[in-house]
Amino acid sequence: KAGVTQTPRYLIKTRGQQVTLSCSPISGHRSVSWYQQTPGQGLQFLFEYFSETQRNKGNFPGRFSGRQFSNSRSEMNVSTLELGDSALYLCASSLSLAAGTQYFGPGTRLTVL
Amino acid sequence: AQTVTQSQPEMSVQEAETVTLSCTYDTSENNYYLFWYKQPPSRQMILVIRQEAYKQQNATENRFSVNFQKAAKSFSLKISDSQLGDTAMYFCAFQVLMDSNYQLIWGAGTKLIIKP
Numbered sequence: 001k002a003g004v005t006q007t008p009r010y011l012i013k014t015r016g017q018q019v020t021l022s023c024s025p026i027s028g029h030r031s032v033s034w035y036q037q038t039p040g041q042g043l044q045f046l047f048e049y050f051s052e053t054q055r056n057k058g059n060f061p062g063r064f065s066g067r068q069f070s071n072s073r074s075e076m077n078v079s080t081l082e083l084g085d086s087a088l089y090l091c092a093s094s095l096s097l098a099a100g101t102q103y104f105g106p107g108t109r110l111t112v113l
Numbered sequence: 114a115q116t117v118t119q120s121q122p123e124m125s126v127q128e129a130e131t132v133t134l135s136c137t138y139d140t141s142e143n144n145y146y147l148f149w150y151k152q153p154p155s156r157q158m159i160l161v162i163r164q165e166a167y168k169q170q171n172a173t174e175n176r177f178s179v180n181f182q183k184a185a186k187s188f189s190l191k192i193s194d195s196q197l198g199d200t201a202m203y204f205c206a207f208q209v210l211m212d213s214n215y216q217l218i219w220g221a222g223t224k225l226i227i228k229p
Contacts, residue, residue: 033217043204043219056214090158097215100146100208104158 002027004093004105012111018079021108025072025093031055032074033102034066037088046089049074050097078110086112115140117220119205125226126195133180134190134223136205145209147181149190152222153201161203164188192225200227 005024013019025032033056034046045058049068066076072093078085088109092102117138126132138147149161164172164181171179176196180189188207192199205220 042221045217045219048214056216088156092158098210101148101160101163102217103160104150106155106157 004091004103006089006091006105006108008108009106010109010111012113013081014113015081015083017081018077019081019110020075020077021089021091021110023074023076023091023093023105025074025091026103029093029095029103030072031094031097032068032072033092033094034074034076035090035092036060037090037107038086043090046076048097055097081112083112086110115142115207115209115211115216115218117205117207117218119203119220119223121223122221123224123226125228127228128195128197130195131191131193132195132225134192134203134205134225136188136190136220138186138188138205138207138218138220140186140207140209142209142211145207147179147188148206148208149177149179149188150204150206151199151201152204153198158204162190195227197227197229199225201225 007022031050033048036044048056052068063079068074088107090107091105094102145166147164151161152158162174162177176193178191202222204222208217
């Protein structure tokens, strides 16, 4: 069974631009979570989607948004990029919200110049 | 507040030695899951081991085992016969149902270096 895939793997943007990251979960998994990982802040939860609905949201500004499609694929969007948005963005999928174990993708490395 | 504390930012041991990574957490809930995840330099986060809080028996997975002390809210990871491939960041996390949503709370991580 294929793992979680994320595209693109690397991205360079400039301040003020917007970016869209994509995540394809493991087949059959309906829950997708997004995390921001930075050296100083560790792993910060962004949001979680289940059956196309956002079920949980972390403490991030409204510039960060996401969605989930009927095939469980998910996208996250960051508008008006700031230097501080430079990070590794990780996507994780699980069978359900209560399944516990999350399976992670390789991440998208976003650099904002 | 639900928190996870990993008190060792970095550790290094010689290959084949045994190493224990510490993790403590704080929650008022009684039912939850505990996890150790590993993130090698390649960046792919991988599940190492999982423990259900209602189970008294400590989980084991080959060379990896945990010492789960529920009353002390402690969940340490022991790696036996350490190998070079064990070099990675190790994250402790627990999942609990809060406000009708499952929350996964993460520790800051421990960087483990296995020396040849």
